Amino acid sequence: MTTTAQPLIRDHASAGAAPRRSGRDTLRNALIITRREVRDSFRDWRILVPIVVLTFMFPFLAQFVAAQFADFVSDYGAQIIGERTIPFLLMIVGFFPISISLVIALETFVGEKERRSLEPLLSTPLTNTELYIGKTLAAMIPPLVSSYGGMLVYLGSLLFGELAWRPQPMLIAQIMLLTSVQALVMVAGAVVVSSQTTSTRAANLLASFIIIPMSLVIQGESFIMFIAPDAESPSGIGALWAIIAGMLVVVILLLRVGNSVFNREELLGRTIDQLNLRAALVAIWRATRAIDERGTPARSVFEWYRRGVTLSVRRLGMASWVTLFVFVVAFGGGLLLAQLPQWQLPLPRAADFATPARLLGRYIGVDAALQTDSRGHLLLDNRALPSRVDALLFFVTTNGRILLAATLLAIFSFGVAALIMTPAVYIVLGYLLGQVLIAGYNPSFMLAAILPHGVVEIPVIVLATAAGLRLGAVVTRVPEGKTVGDAWTLALGDTLKIACGLVLPGLIFAGFLESFLTPYVLYSVLS
Amino acid sequence: MIEAQGLTKDFDGFRAVDTVSLDIPAGEVLALLGPNGAGKTTTVRMLTSILVPTAGWARVAGCDVVRQAAQVRALVGVLTEQHGLYERMKGLEYLDFFGEIYHLAPALRRKRALDLLERFGLINALDKRLGEYSKGMKQKLALVRAMLHDPPVLLLDEPTSAMDPQSAKQVRDAIIELEGEGRTFLLTTHNLTEAQQLADKIAVIRHGRIIAQGSFAELAQRFVGAPLMELHINGTVNGLRKDLADVVQIEDCGADWLRYRASDPARSNPALLRRLHMLGVEVVTLALVPRTLEDVYLQIVKEDEAQQGAQDS
Numbered sequence: 126m127t128t129t130a131q132p133l134i135r136d137h138a139s140a141g142a143a144p145r146r147s148g149r150d151t152l153r154n155a156l157i158i159t160r161r162e163v164r165d166s167f168r169d170w171r172i173l174v175p176i177v178v179l180t181f182m183f184p185f186l187a188q189f190v191a192a193q194f195a196d197f198v199s200d201y202g203a204q205i206i207g208e209r210t211i212p213f214l215l216m217i218v219g220f221f222p223i224s225i226s227l228v229i230a231l232e233t234f235v236g237e238k239e240r241r242s243l244e245p246l247l248s249t250p251l252t253n254t255e256l257y258i259g260k261t262l263a264a265m266i267p268p269l270v271s272s273y274g275g276m277l278v279y280l281g282s283l284l285f286g287e288l289a290w291r292p293q294p295m296l297i298a299q300i301m302l303l304t305s306v307q308a309l310v311m312v313a314g315a316v317v318v319s320s321q322t323t324s325t326r327a328a329n330l331l332a333s334f335i336i337i338p339m340s341l342v343i344q345g346e347s348f349i350m351f352i353a354p355d356a357e358s359p360s361g362i363g364a365l366w367a368i369i370a371g372m373l374v375v376v377i378l379l380l381r382v383g384n385s386v387f388n389r390e391e392l393l394g395r396t397i398d399q400l401n402l403r404a405a406l407v408a409i410w411r412a413t414r415a416i417d418e419r420g421t422p423a424r425s426v427f428e429w430y431r432r433g434v435t436l437s438v439r440r441l442g443m444a445s446w447v448t449l450f451v452f453v454v455a456f457g458g459g460l461l462l463a464q465l466p467q468w469q470l471p472l473p474r475a476a477d478f479a480t481p482a483r484l485l486g487r488y489i490g491v492d493a494a495l496q497t498d499s500r501g502h503l504l505l506d507n508r509a510l511p512s513r514v515d516a517l518l519f520f521v522t523t524n525g526r527i528l529l530a531a532t533l534l535a536i537f538s539f540g541v542a543a544l545i546m547t548p549a550v551y552i553v554l555g556y557l558l559g560q561v562l563i564a565g566y567n568p569s570f571m572l573a574a575i576l577p578h579g580v581v582e583i584p585v586i587v588l589a590t591a592a593g594l595r596l597g598a599v600v601t602r603v604p605e606g607k608t609v610g611d612a613w614t615l616a617l618g619d620t621l622k623i624a625c626g627l628v629l630p631g632l633i634f635a636g637f638l639e640s641f642l643t644p645y646v647l648y649s650v651l652s
Numbered sequence: 653m654i655e656a657q658g659l660t661k662d663f664d665g666f667r668a669v670d671t672v673s674l675d676i677p678a679g680e681v682l683a684l685l686g687p688n689g690a691g692k693t694t695t696v697r698m699l700t701s702i703l704v705p706t707a708g709w710a711r712v713a714g715c716d717v718v719r720q721a722a723q724v725r726a727l728v729g730v731l732t733e734q735h736g737l738y739e740r741m742k743g744l745e746y747l748d749f750f751g752e753i754y755h756l757a758p759a760l761r762r763k764r765a766l767d768l769l770e771r772f773g774l775i776n777a778l779d780k781r782l783g784e785y786s787k788g789m790k791q792k793l794a795l796v797r798a799m800l801h802d803p804p805v806l807l808l809d810e811p812t813s814a815m816d817p818q819s820a821k822q823v824r825d826a827i828i829e830l831e832g833e834g835r836t837f838l839l840t841t842h843n844l845t846e847a848q849q850l851a852d853k854i855a856v857i858r859h860g861r862i863i864a865q866g867s868f869a870e871l872a873q874r875f876v877g878a879p880l881m882e883l884h885i886n887g888t889v890n891g892l893r894k895d896l897a898d899v900v901q902i903e904d905c906g907a908d909w910l911r912y913r914a915s916d917p918a919r920s921n922p923a924l925l926r927r928l929h930m931l932g933v934e935v936v937t938l939a940l941v942p943r944t945l946e947d948v949y950l951q952i953v954k955e956d957e958a959q960q961g962a963q964d965s
Binding site for chain 1: 697700701703723726728730732733734735737754794
């Protein structure tokens with residue numbers, strides 16, 4: 126056999142070196158899929174009948190209900206309730222048809238998989254992205270057409286009917302936008318769900334993960350519309366914009382996850398219908414012991430540290446820089462916040478550092494003089510204070526708990542939680558430093574209180590946050606040639622390596638410094 | 653045209669395909685045989701750039717299955733294990749959809765679709781919804797879909813499994829004709845007669861590993877021994893065994909017949925006939941005992957099982 130072909134699997138990073146298609150080509154190819162799917166949807170009476178009913182009949186029912194309700198509540202002098210039901214029903218008229226998008230999306234993705242009609246499509250030159258865009262559009266177009274149609278019918282009946290409603294154009298625009306992003310969230314979520322299952326039954330069961338949060342959002346939106354449905358209410362219409370913006374972020378993240386999981390490998394090679402816990406644990410253990418890209422296990426703790434842990438830190442890549450940037454922004458934001466007059470604390474111009482210095486001195490055992498204040502009250506009772514070892518445990522467990530919670534929440538929030546929870550403390554630090562500077566104090570006492578242990582603690586926290594961010598965000602951008610499961614397992618292995626190899630020892634060391642060194646440094650600065 | 657070396661695929665710790673190596677030159681048919689779950693479909697999916705190999709490499713029509721995945725998929729025609737048609741579409745509409753994906757011009761895709769539908773006897777079912785097609789018709793349409801863009805390489809999974817004898821023959825004839833035009837085929841099938849008839853080379857895969865590979869003659873020679881000849885005479889065989897012992901090695905005999913292995917028939921058969929003539933024995937027939945791929949395949953699997961058993965114990 127001739128062996129002119131070059132080995133190719135060694136380097137997955139170079140996979141997909143084929144010439145890239147332009148955005149226009151991608152869209153053109155995606156629309157081939159969309160056109161077929163939409164035609165197919167409109168051939169299915171089970172989809173067509175609800176769409177027709179929800180577009181042309183439900184709006185009239187809603188208009189009737191709105192009119193009756195307005196009449197009813199006005200008899201009791203509560204016209205405002207009737208008036209505010211109208212935009213709420215407009216949203217409902219728009220939402221009911223888009224709820225079908227979930228059904229179509231589940232059918233389009235997992236239904237095709239179940240009927241085995243997906244594999245011929247996967248055998249064509251279409252890229253994963255083209256297939257994904259084509260199918261996502263196909264799942265959205267019929268319900269959105271129906272939704273907009275229904276809303277127009279309802280609006281028409283309100284504008285020209287007996288209610289003669291005159292809504293604010295901005296509110297209508299918001300409801301239209303809300304409807305669109307809700308459809309996008311549901312479809313994007315459905316793709317993620319259905320790409321991991323092999324049956325519509327399993328997909329329908331998992332769809333509750335989309336329906337439950339979505340119904341909570343709808344309830345929130347309804348509440349906002351009832352309390353403040355006009356553009357003059359900053360807490361009302363502004364809140365709707367915030368919901369639209371928040372949902373757009375969710376859409377972007379879900380679309381990224383969807384694009385990652387909607388690939389041939391995931392669709393044909395993976396299923397979570399049967400969870401192989403043992404294999405998953407073995408894979409995580411392997412990733413945690415690995416010292417190189419091939420997953421070679423470490424032969425000693427020294428090798429694990431020298432090669433495995435450093436490899437995991439290197440793999441954090443962009444996550445480290447993003448985390449560092451967010452920490453700097455958080456600290457800077459706190460400093461800026463302190464400049465705002467309404468946020469400034471009424472600190473005295475001349476601060477008395479002598480008392481805290483003596484209290485601290487007493488605690489660390491270098492100042493035995495202070496026992497009571499001028500009125501004879503005991504100022505510092507060492508018996509009521511934690512020992513230095515207790516303090517160490519307290520610092521380690523507090524920091525550890527925050528980092529653990531941030532990492533766990535990051536898994537379910539595409540890494541966002543890690544970037545909110547841990548840097549929040551640094552907003553406070555920046556704010557306090559700002560206050561100290563504005564009050565004209567010498568900031569050296571703050572630096573003395575933070576830096577001795579902070580030089581260890583802060584890098585460790587940044588590192589842990591970056592690992593949490595990567596663990597959560599890896600599903601939105603899976604490295605070429607890897608499945609979502611592989612990429613996540615690898616990220617979890619790296620997180621465990623960083624946690625055990627650097628974060629935990631770092632927190633213990635920082636806690637030791639904070640308990641045994643920082644008080645001395647602070648005491649010397651204060652006194 | 654299809655080259656693979658050390659192709660391996662793991663799923664969650666399970667090795668579905670284990671260091672498979674194949675080499676199919678242009679214009680040849682390779683039949684990939686094996687029990688259910690042996691790794692045939694996974695191998696085909698890797699060769700069509702649907703699955704990424706865990707290790708090893710492969711090139712199809714000169715394109716790397718990982719780096720040039722889109723090109724590979726444009727150059728192969730795939731008939732999947734399940735036909736996977738859209739049941740609410742009509743035949744021509746369905747082919748037009750796939751033709752558009754392959755960027756065939758509208759007139760060309762219509763012409764090719766009609767030619768292929770004619771060739772496979774589906775021209776009268778153009779306006780029927782695919783849900784109304786019989787199982788065999790669906791499979792033929794799926795085959796037409798695989799051939800629509802005129803690919804140089806075709807990977808066909810059980811191409812005639814649901815077809816009536818006439819349709820199956822149409823498909824076999826089409827494969828032979830296309831092979832003659834220089835197309836390369838990889839067939840996975842359980843129909844051993846069909847495989848024997850169509851394949852230039854046969855590969856047997858079991859537990860993800862290729863356990864035997866070669867032409868039918870090579871595999872038969874290796875696993876069931878030299879060709880077996882059967883001689884019928886006018887008279888009785890009794891007493892002849894001793895007279896023929898130095899010419900051929902008799903394996904079995906009846907009242908008026910005997911069987912012997914002929915590793916070199918060109919030498920042993922004339923020698924045997926000369927000896928019989930000398931002995932005055934009248935020969936009625938001398939023929940090769942037909943050997944089927946089934947015999948060879950079963951022997952290959954049996955030997956592999958024995959080897960596996962020995963390793964396990």
